[in-house]
Amino acid sequence: MVKAVVGANWGDEGKGKITDMLAQEADIIVRFQGGANAGHTIVNDYGKFALHTLPSGVFYGHTTSIIGNGVALNIPVFFKEYNEVVSRGVPAPKILISNRAQIVMPYHILFDQYEEERLGGKSFGSTKSGIAPFYSDKYAKIGFQVSELFDDDYLKEKLQRVIQTKNVLLEHLYHKPLLDADELFKELVSYREMVAPYVCDVSAYLWQAIRDGKEILLEGQLGSLKDPDHGIYPMVTSSSTLAAYGAIGAGLPPYEIKKIVTVCKAYSSAVGAGAFVSEIFGDEADELRRRGGDGGEYGATTGRPRRMGWFDCVASKYGCRIQGTTDVAFTVLDVLGYLDEIPVCVGYDIEGEVTTEFPPTCLLEKAKPVLKTLPGWKTDIRGIKKYEDLPENCRKYIEFVEEQIGFPITMISNGPGRNDIIYR
Numbered sequence: 001m002v003k004a005v006v007g008a009n010w011g012d013e014g015k016g017k018i019t020d021m022l023a024q025e026a027d028i029i030v031r032f033q034g035g036a037n038a039g040h041t042i043v044n045d046y047g048k049f050a051l052h053t054l055p056s057g058v059f060y061g062h063t064t065s066i067i068g069n070g071v072a073l074n075i076p077v078f079f080k081e082y083n084e085v086v087s088r089g090v091p092a093p094k095i096l097i098s099n100r101a102q103i104v105m106p107y108h109i110l111f112d113q114y115e116e117e118r119l120g121g122k123s124f125g126s127t128k129s130g131i132a133p134f135y136s137d138k139y140a141k142i143g144f145q146v147s148e149l150f151d152d153d154y155l156k157e158k159l160q161r162v163i164q165t166k167n168v169l170l171e172h173l174y175h176k177p178l179l180d181a182d183e184l185f186k187e188l189v190s191y192r193e194m195v196a197p198y199v200c201d202v203s204a205y206l207w208q209a210i211r212d213g214k215e216i217l218l219e220g221q222l223g224s225l226k227d228p229d230h231g232i233y234p235m236v237t238s239s240s241t242l243a244a245y246g247a248i249g250a251g252l253p254p255y256e257i258k259k260i261v262t263v264c265k266a267y268s269s270a271v272g273a274g275a276f277v278s279e280i281f282g283d284e285a286d287e288l289r290r291r292g293g294d295g296g297e298y299g300a301t302t303g304r305p306r307r308m309g310w311f312d313c314v315a316s317k318y319g320c321r322i323q324g325t326t327d328v329a330f331t332v333l334d335v336l337g338y339l340d341e342i343p344v345c346v347g348y349d350i351e352g353e354v355t356t357e358f359p360p361t362c363l364l365e366k367a368k369p370v371l372k373t374l375p376g377w378k379t380d381i382r383g384i385k386k387y388e389d390l391p392e393n394c395r396k397y398i399e400f401v402e403e404q405i406g407f408p409i410t411m412i413s414n415g416p417g418r419n420d421i422i423y424r
């Protein structure tokens with residue numbers, strides 16, 4: 001069976017932990033979109049890891065970890081991460097890389113930095129990992145597929161052609177040093193040596209795996225609201241964050257995705273710019289940020305403080321719907337145990353009209369949160385294993401959220417560890 005683990009919100013919902021947990025019963029874990037721009041934090045028996053490109057299944061001996069064709073593959077970053085995991089005692093994971101995955105080129109990272117510099121105060125808050133220039137080139141049909149690394153003549157000719165336009169921009173728009181085709185060729189040859197043992201036809205592999213009855217997990221990055229079509233465009237990421245894209249970014253039939261586990265955090269956090277209706281500020285935000293996640297809400301890739309907010313039922317209902325959710329995993333609930341009362345955003349007031357439907361960005365900018373306050377439970381719920389053993393107000397919070405979003409919360413995460421989970 002194929003399952004997807006995806007985010008309902010702005011990312012950082014705790015997908016890494018849920019994937020790591022579900023990976024215990026999986027044979028194959030596939031990354032199908034995004035790149036090294038976001039990260040998952042995973043706590044397990046080997047320690048605490050921030051993964052950016054490696055699938056979250058790398059900690060199990062029994063799983064195969066796959067980089068699908070939809071990923072923006074930064075080869076040196078991938079192998080740095082791989083080597084770090086192995087050097088910290090994790091058995092060498094089984095890896096496969098799609099021959100159709102495209103490569104983040106050194107100049108994608110440069111263009112990402114130069115463009116953010118050029119935009120100054122109007123920048124997108126990019127992590128400068130080259131993701132937007134990478135996907136622009138992919139759809140402009142001047143990207144490099146992993147398979148192309150294995151043909152020297154083709155590669156040389158294409159590099160010459162592609163850097164011509166890049167150099168015009170570098171010279172006249174950014175006033176930066178120009179690219180050299182020979183140097184880039186050498187760099188790509190070193191990439192080839194790194195990936196060669198792992199490259200394969202991933203869609204053929206997955207087709208057979210489905211026939212053999214294997215358990216396959218598709219691991220999403222970021223969340224619904226960062227999707228380029230359905231999210232808060234233009235403050236989105238450059239590849240689709242939706243489970244549906246799993247079929248494309250991994251190369252398997254859409255009807256094989258039977259379960260869509262959408263991860264939804266018990267409060268909100270976001271990185272980068274863009275409308276964030278239930279955002280909070282000042283001491284209230286600082287306290288939630290400090291207590292949030294496992295050791296605070298700071299970016300796994302950049303270390304920058306995340307923007308904080310109360311749980312947003314409007315955004316989460318939409319986020320779950322657009323994913324095609326079959327199950328909600330409600331995470332980081334333990335963090336809210338310090339609050340006397342917990343505000344929840346139940347509607348958006350847009351110029352005097354209240355709606356519970358998530359609007360497109362131009363209206364979203366005008367939305368004010370309609371808050372409802374629920375009583376807190378004022379206890380530490382970590383370690384609880386059964387739903388009935390949760391404090392009454394905590395259950396009421398879960399049930400209220402479930403009713404508002406309209407999708408079943410079947411898992412509740414009450415701590416960062418693999419076993420901090422309550423099934424319902």
Ligand code: GDP
Nearest residue numbers: 012013014015016040041293294332413415416
């Ligand atoms: P992801 O990108 O969606 O995987 O999310 P992140 O890894 O950026 O953020 C999740 C953070 O919360 C990580 O530090 C996790 O270890 C932590 N975490 C996940 N689930 C829980 C939970 O239920 N409780 C607490 N306290 N932390 C959690």
